[in-house]
Amino acid sequence: MITASHLIKAYGETRALDDVSLDVAEGDIFGVVGTSGAGKSTLIRTINGLESPDSGTVDVAGTRITNLSGDELRAARHGIGMIFQHFNLLSRRTVAGNVSLALEAVGMNKARRNTRIREILDLVGLADRADHYPAQLSGGQKQRVGIARALATNPRVLLSDEATSALDPETTAQILGLLKQLNRELGLTILLITHEMDVVKQICTSAALMQHGRIVEGGRLRDILLRPGSLIARQLFPLGEAPRSPGTTVLDLTFTELTAQDPVIARLAREQGLDVGLLGAAIETIDGEQTGRTRLALPSGANVDAAVASLQHQGIVVEVVA
Ligand SMILES: Nc1ncnc2c1ncn2[C@@H]1O[C@H](COP(=O)(O)OP(=O)(O)OP(=O)(O)O)[C@@H](O)[C@H]1O
Known part of the structure; x- marks a missing residue:
């Protein structure tokens, strides 16, 4: 148009x-x-x-x-x-x-x-x-x-x-x-x-x-939000500077309605045997869909690749930010 x-x-x-x-x-x-x-x-x-x-x-x-x-x-x-x-x-x-x-x-x-x-x-x-x-x-x-x-x-x-x-x-x-x-x-x-x-x-x-x-x-918007590194997604759901603490891995997760109701963090903790920390979250309805970003901390010694793969398997966009 x-x-x-x-x-x-x-x-x-x-x-x-x-x-x-x-x-x-x-x-x-x-x-x-x-x-x-x-x-x-x-x-x-x-x-x-x-x-x-x-x-x-x-x-x-x-x-x-x-x-x-x-x-x-x-x-x-x-x-x-x-x-x-x-x-x-x-x-x-x-x-x-x-x-x-x-x-x-x-x-x-x-x-x-x-x-x-x-x-x-x-x-x-x-x-x-x-x-x-x-x-x-x-x-x-x-x-x-x-x-x-x-x-x-x-x-x-x-x-x-x-x-x-x-x-x-x-x-x-x-x-x-x-x-x-x-x-x-x-x-x-x-x-x-x-x-x-x-x-x-x-x-x-x-x-x-x-x-x-x-x-x-x-x-x-729904495509932008699922694009790793999206500047618009970061501005829509600001999570601030990623904290740095030695040994800890910080993951930013972006998810849409498909996964908003799922026990994502609980499943990750259970499947990988990890004590997962929640550092931040911002969730809103965008274009009629529950959408959001969440920041998680994995403890030192965690198998990061396996954790990322498990989250991606659940349809979540994952970025390792620290
Ligand atoms: N008539 C003009 N003469 C000279 N420079 C101009 C003129 N109009 C815009 N500019 C310059 O062009 C650039 C873009 O301005 P524009 O007003 O389009 O930005 P904007 O994103 O709408 O900003 P704002 O939200 O402050 O209005 C600025 O550097 C501005 O100073």
């Missing part, structure tokens, strides 16, 4: 995008994560045609965005909804008036606009706020207006630029819940950029990690 191919964008000496390629499948919720300055905003602005790359191409829903300019580009952008960290609402317009803007831009007549505004405000849970002004709304309600405005023209794609970064954790969870619902009910494809791994945990089905203008890792 969204394909970016070999994007390069430089600002002076800085390569904000340094050969970035990305594929977002229809119906996916794809999160691009990275620290400040990694190039996330430049990427999302290039995908909706606000920024043109020095080279490379962007296709959204079958249209080559990077070939368009002027009216053609404006028309294509009506098919791409976008929401922002600071909502970008017009303070002098009511909630209905803000949503109406998107519909006026595509030339819809007043009667149809009014019907569509009611419909979309109902969908985002703001039917009773149509006549309020942005200043009279909470942050979460303002973002709901942003979402209603972005989806008013029925785009198949929604881009989200740090849409929950200005919200408290509870409101963030509600807005992410709404996005997930819209993804499910409308088949909406969502590409979001965020610096918060929690956002990825809560709704994404796929993710990519950006560093210094490059995508250093990406794919479906």
